[in-house]
Amino acid sequence: MTSIAYTAVLDVGRETAETLARLLRAHGARLGTRKGTRALGVFKQGVLVLRWFVDGARPAQLARDNGVSVPTAYRY
Numbered sequence: 199m200t201s202i203a204y205t206a207v208l209d210v211g212r213e214t215a216e217t218l219a220r221l222l223r224a225h226g227a228r229l230g231t232r233k234g235t236r237a238l239g240v241f242k243q244g245v246l247v248l249r250w251f252v253d254g255a256r257p258a259q260l261a262r263d264n265g266v267s268v269p270t271a272y273r274y
Contacts, residue, residue, distance in 0.1 A: 208245065208248060208249060208252060208253065209252060210248050210252055214248070215241065215244050215245055215248060216241070216244075218248065219239075219241040219243070219244045222240040222244055223240045226240070237266045237270050238264055238266060242264060243274050246260050246264055246271065246274050247274060257271040257272050
């Protein structure tokens, strides 16, 4: 099967994604997460979560789109 790549627009303001990224960064700091130990940066993690909440994207699709494993997409 051949895949078709496309770009979509998430109907959420960039400010929302940036706020979520700041919250994720603060949470990681509280946990003591070291820089560079996550498969995705906090902004991409935030966009992944927003896509799941807003668009109802499946974790398997989110994993494929972000180049991470399905278990990692579930954890995020």
